[in-house]
Amino acid sequence: MKIVVCIKQVPDTTEVRLDPVTGTLIRDGIPTIINPDDRAGIEAALTLRGQAGGSVTVLTMGPPQADVALREALAMGADEAILLTDRAFGGADTWATSSTIAAALRKTGFDVIITGRQAIDGDTAQVGPQIAEHLAIPQVSYAGDIQVEGETLLVRRMFEDRCHIIEVTAPCLITALSELNKPRYMSIAGIYDAYRKKEVTVWTLADIEDHIVTGNIGLNGSPTRVKKSFTKQPKGTGTFVDNASPDEAVEIIVQKLAEKYII
Amino acid sequence: MDFNLTKEHRLLRQMYREFAVNEIKPYAEQTDEEERFPVENVEQLKKYGFFGLVFPKEYGGAGGDYLGYAMAIEEISKVCAATATIMAAHLSLCAAPIYECGTEAQKQKFLIPLAKGDKLGAFGLTEPGAGSDAAGQQTKAYLDGDNYILNGSKIFITNAGYAEVYIIMAMTDKSKGTRGISAFIVESGSPGFSVGKKEKKMGIRGSSTCEIIMENCIVPKENLLGQLGKGFGIAMKTLDAGRIGISAQGLGIGEGAIDETVKYVKERKQFGKALASFQNTQFELADMRTKADACQLLVYRSAHAKDSGVPYGTYAAMAKMYAGDFASDVTRRCLQLMGGYGYTREYPLERMMRDAKITEIYEGTTEVQKMVVASSMQLK
Amino acid sequence: MSKNILVYIEQRDGKVQNVSLELLGKARGLIAEASEKVVAVLAGYQIQELANSLIWRGADEVIIVDDRILEEYMTGPYTKAVTAVIKKCDPSIVLFGATSIGRDLAPRVSARIHTGLTADCTALEIDGETGNLLMTRPAFGGNIMATIVCAEFRPQMATVRPGVMKALPADNSRSGKMEVLAVDFVAGDNHVKIREVVRETKKSRDIAEAKCLVSGGRGIGNAKGFQMLRELADTLGGDVSSSRACVDAGWIEKNRQVGQTGKTVRPALYMACGISGAIQHLAGMEESELIIAINKNNTAPIFDVADLGIVGDVNVIVPKLAEAIRKYKLCKV
Numbered sequence A: 001m002k003i004v005v006c007i008k009q010v011p012d013t014t015e016v017r018l019d020p021v022t023g024t025l026i027r028d029g030i031p032t033i034i035n036p037d038d039r040a041g042i043e044a045a046l047t048l049r050g051q052a053g054g055s056v057t058v059l060t061m062g063p064p065q066a067d068v069a070l071r072e073a074l075a076m077g078a079d080e081a082i083l084l085t086d087r088a089f090g091g092a093d094t095w096a097t098s099s100t101i102a103a104a105l106r107k108t109g110f111d112v113i114i115t116g117r118q119a120i121d122g123d124t125a126q127v128g129p130q131i132a133e134h135l136a137i138p139q140v141s142y143a144g145d146i147q148v149e150g151e152t153l154l155v156r157r158m159f160e161d162r163c164h165i166i167e168v169t170a171p172c173l174i175t176a177l178s179e180l181n182k183p184r185y186m187s188i189a190g191i192y193d194a195y196r197k198k199e200v201t202v203w204t205l206a207d208i209e210d211h212i213v214t215g216n217i218g219l220n221g222s223p224t225r226v227k228k229s230f231t232k233q234p235k236g237t238g239t240f241v242d243n244a245s246p247d248e249a250v251e252i253i254v255q256k257l258a259e260k261y262i263i
Numbered sequence B: 001m002d003f004n005l006t007k008e009h010r011l012l013r014q015m016y017r018e019f020a021v022n023e024i025k026p027y028a029e030q031t032d033e034e035e036r037f038p039v040e041n042v043e044q045l046k047k048y049g050f051f052g053l054v055f056p057k058e059y060g061g062a063g064g065d066y067l068g069y070a071m072a073i074e075e076i077s078k079v080c081a082a083t084a085t086i087m088a089a090h091l092s093l094c095a096a097p098i099y100e101c102g103t104e105a106q107k108q109k110f111l112i113p114l115a116k117g118d119k120l121g122a123f124g125l126t127e128p129g130a131g132s133d134a135a136g137q138q139t140k141a142y143l144d145g146d147n148y149i150l151n152g153s154k155i156f157i158t159n160a161g162y163a164e165v166y167i168i169m170a171m172t173d174k175s176k177g178t179r180g181i182s183a184f185i186v187e188s189g190s191p192g193f194s195v196g197k198k199e200k201k202m203g204i205r206g207s208s209t210c211e212i213i214m215e216n217c218i219v220p221k222e223n224l225l226g227q228l229g230k231g232f233g234i235a236m237k238t239l240d241a242g243r244i245g246i247s248a249q250g251l252g253i254g255e256g257a258i259d260e261t262v263k264y265v266k267e268r269k270q271f272g273k274a275l276a277s278f279q280n281t282q283f284e285l286a287d288m289r290t291k292a293d294a295c296q297l298l299v300y301r302s303a304h305a306k307d308s309g310v311p312y313g314t315y316a317a318m319a320k321m322y323a324g325d326f327a328s329d330v331t332r333r334c335l336q337l338m339g340g341y342g343y344t345r346e347y348p349l350e351r352m353m354r355d356a357k358i359t360e361i362y363e364g365t366t367e368v369q370k371m372v373v374a375s376s377m378q379l380k
Numbered sequence C: 001m002s003k004n005i006l007v008y009i010e011q012r013d014g015k016v017q018n019v020s021l022e023l024l025g026k027a028r029g030l031i032a033e034a035s036e037k038v039v040a041v042l043a044g045y046q047i048q049e050l051a052n053s054l055i056w057r058g059a060d061e062v063i064i065v066d067d068r069i070l071e072e073y074m075t076g077p078y079t080k081a082v083t084a085v086i087k088k089c090d091p092s093i094v095l096f097g098a099t100s101i102g103r104d105l106a107p108r109v110s111a112r113i114h115t116g117l118t119a120d121c122t123a124l125e126i127d128g129e130t131g132n133l134l135m136t137r138p139a140f141g142g143n144i145m146a147t148i149v150c151a152e153f154r155p156q157m158a159t160v161r162p163g164v165m166k167a168l169p170a171d172n173s174r175s176g177k178m179e180v181l182a183v184d185f186v187a188g189d190n191h192v193k194i195r196e197v198v199r200e201t202k203k204s205r206d207i208a209e210a211k212c213l214v215s216g217g218r219g220i221g222n223a224k225g226f227q228m229l230r231e232l233a234d235t236l237g238g239d240v241s242s243s244r245a246c247v248d249a250g251w252i253e254k255n256r257q258v259g260q261t262g263k264t265v266r267p268a269l270y271m272a273c274g275i276s277g278a279i280q281h282l283a284g285m286e287e288s289e290l291i292i293a294i295n296k297n298n299t300a301p302i303f304d305v306a307d308l309g310i311v312g313d314v315n316v317i318v319p320k321l322a323e324a325i326r327k328y329k330l331c332k333v
Helices: A036-052 A064-076 A094-108 A127-134 A188-196 A205-211 A246-259 B007-033 B039-048 B066-079 B081-101 B104-116 B174-180 B231-267 B279-308 B313-343 B349-360 B366-376 C018-030 C048-056 C075-089 C102-113 C225-235 C244-248 C279-285 C314-332
Strands: A002-007 A009-011 A032-034 A055-061 A080-084 A112-116 A139-149 A152-158 A162-169 A172-176 A200-203 A225-231 A239-241 B121-124 B140-144 B147-158 B165-171 B181-187 B193-198 B209-220 C005-009 C038-044 C061-066 C093-097 C117-121 C123-126 C133-139 C144-149 C156-160 C177-180 C193-199 C212-216 C239-242 C269-273 C290-295 C308-311
Touching: A002 A036, A002 A064, A002 A094, A002 A127, A009 A064, A032 A036, A032 A064, A036 A055, A036 A064, A036 A112, A036 A139, A036 A172, A055 A064, A055 A094, A064 A080, A064 A188, A064 A200, A064 B007, A080 A094, A094 A127, A094 A205, A094 C102, A094 C117, A112 A127, A127 A139, A127 A172, A127 C102, A139 A162, A139 C075, A139 C102, A152 A172, A162 A172, A188 B007, A188 B066, A239 A246, A246 C290, A246 C308, A246 C314, B007 B039, B007 B066, B007 B081, B007 B349, B039 B081, B066 B081, B066 B231, B066 B279, B081 B104, B081 B121, B081 B147, B081 B165, B081 B181, B081 B231, B081 B349, B104 B165, B121 B147, B140 B165, B147 B165, B147 B181, B165 B209, B165 B231, B174 B181, B181 B209, B181 B231, B231 B279, B231 B313, B231 B349, B231 C279, B279 B313, B313 B349, B313 B366, C005 C018, C005 C075, C005 C102, C018 C038, C018 C093, C018 C123, C018 C156, C038 C048, C038 C075, C048 C061, C048 C177, C061 C075, C075 C102, C093 C102, C102 C117, C102 C156, C117 C133, C133 C156, C212 C225, C225 C239, C225 C314, C239 C244, C290 C314
Parallel strands: A002 A055, A002 A112, A055 A080, A080 A200, A112 A172, A139 A172, A239 C308, B121 B165, C005 C038, C005 C093, C038 C061, C061 C177, C093 C156, C117 C156, C212 C239, C212 C269, C269 C290, C290 C308
Antiparallel strands: A009 A032, A139 A152, A152 A162, A162 C193, A225 C144, B140 B147, B147 B209, B165 B181, B193 B209, C123 C133, C133 C144
16 A cells, blocks of 8 residues: 655644743744654554555645654654645645645555644644645545544544444545544664665655646745734733622623633 | 754754653652652664664664764753663663674674664673772673683673573783783573562653672674674773763753753742743853853764774763763752742752752762863873 | 625525524625626535525525535535526625635635635625725734735635634515526536545544633632533533543543643633742643633632733632623624
8 A cells, every 4th residue: 555644844833932021922932843744644654554554754835944854753763754845836725735745646656645633733624624625635624533444544534423334445645633632753773774764755846747737836826825924912911800799790800711712 | 163963963963852851851750759760761772773872774873973972871861861861771881882892693693683672782890899990890800711711790780581692791800910800792591590679769750770780691602793802992991982871861861951951930020020030030040051162062062083093082071071061960969949839849959959960970980070071181 | 707706505404504694794795786696506315494594694696506416515516506597697705614614615716716815714705896896814823914815816715714703693574586597417526535524523632732721720629610601612612621620639631731730722712710920830831822711719820911900709700601602692693
């Protein structure tokens, strides 16, 4: 089974803080990591390879420093790594990103594609399903479990109030949730090998030109644009209510919960 | 002179840190409270290749280097010094001498399972009458047909009771002094071999430290490690490299204490302000942070020297000497910054302070390290 | 291209999901001229009787796609159905709820049509100058907000976060058009097979995974106090946790303890009820997004980290709060 995992290197947004004075994001010193849902994807791929045989290729579209994320995946046990990098890909929204990655996938070939459900910087959860549409293959998203039964994959597809046990065969695309599994650590030998023995293949636009309509890449190929971005209000000191009656207090709390979309 | 870590060492550090915090740290308190050998940690260390970190893949190792090893011990020591002790003794004191001095047959038979972590290793040099004065070995060995017969006892042996492979020093020719000491690979199941009293210790309480008794212990003659009479040299060389690990341990303990304290002083408020805003707190932490950096440079340099194939013994002695002192000093000062809460077992500082002390003593006391360094300066 | 707004109506087992009603409400707010209409897309099996309620909630028209193949949600048939409706209506805007169905369906549809899609929006408005839809949504783990435009492609598509927009109350004097659209489904449209549908029962979660935590301290008085906290937690879809004092007193299990020797949690809401806020406790929860504290003692250190601090008796306030939240949720939809 040829399994291709699409991953993204992201800043660890759970560690990002707002500067309380300027109200801007403190991005310095934020470590970059493999997106958590994608890491689960790598683990799922490695497990699948263990059960069904085959190979695991890891692919990422990103800047040159995304090489580290690929090395991590190699150190976890992936067989091959491909870095899709080109200035021309920059500024892409999910349509352009998915088009570009789909082109690379046409070139690598695949039986099963695994992506993470959602990246913790873009937070869209759109690229996986869009890749599946570009490649005209079935998708099973929100995968909570993946089993192999001969030629068939049994995927537990999670909804809010139920799950479907889905039978799907290759070729197909599955989006992984970080709850899907507990990803293995890189092995020590794996880390040394990732840098000393293995290669990361680099593909630029020229390498995938035959598989893509150039109008679909990068900023110019993106139907959506960011008009503006702004930080939320920094926390500031809290509200202290000392002399309200219980009913008044309850009012205030309910208002706050509604304001913050808790209820 | 490049002070930057290579990309692979940065990735190693990332892995070590995540692994130590998620897998090792949760057991640290219990390991100390119950004096419990942390079997879960040992299982995980084995799984990811820690026990054979520096040995080539053909012997079941991870194909890594001593810098990677030092960094591993450092990160583990930040959260659980006892686990670091288990790993360091196994790798540096038992597996390493077999790799350096063993025959191919011995490597196949013993190094491979040790590197894979299928068997745990230990090292027996210290005796009731022979500590810093290691040459005063009383354990005797004589050849009897196809076997050596060993008689004597060793004390303070790390991993005893769990280890299956021991490197034991014994006197084979008393007339030759240190040149009459030989090294043997002794398996725990050998007739006449038993594990005696378990020590109750101030710190690293999860590490099993016991006496070993050999009464007409039968050791096949092919288990002689290195040449007859060369055992003392093997022991000294082994301890030289072992120092790299222990200095990394002292470094990690101290760094772990600083990390905990920084977290605490940012939260704890007295006199209307966080402790972190008081100048004494800031100056103390700044001083300790600088010492940590200095210690790290010494430790990494000694590891790097060994990896480069240049003489490293003096560097390792300096690193260990500095790290032992650093660990004890910093844990004490950090506990002071944490005050009453730091003295309780709710916080890990008091354990770190108890754990730190051993790094000034085992695998060669600070005084022995000073002897090594003084000797390198030709002060006679 | 019409200037209509299409709203995808998510139904499961014949029940319309709240988020879809919220979107109908929002769509009504967005349309400016009489020529703009709010059109609801209702896809499913034997769901035609739901159409009226959609009109009462703000739809001007309902387009129904009713077929056996749509009985349970599957990507293939639903994508085909929604795409067919969009092609027929040629709307300016299409809205989906950002649910696990919406976030599976919308990207597929948008890719098939070749248009832009913006995810998980928390605000929508029309740009006065250009007439484009301005879609605002959280990014970077929720640390920043971004306003997105899809200027040159139509329709402009968005998935919208549930619980943010307001549904309109049902007005059964409203009338509208209903139309059944026949879509040519074939067996192969499925691509996958559902072997089994498993309805989830709620299982006890790790408190570290809860989105809302209602936490009790010594101030709740006794073990029974946690029952009261559990009821409040249920109204919030959250879980119950505790300070060390209650665990030590045997009022609740240790795996619910938050703090230095317990767990560290970072939920969207942490309600500290009768908790003083000792430093060992703060260490375990001070990173929570919204901290609300209730305590009798107005000098309790918990108030230093609380976003909203209420001085009062937990045992009086908590049950009233649970009741008030239940009422609020009923009124919303």
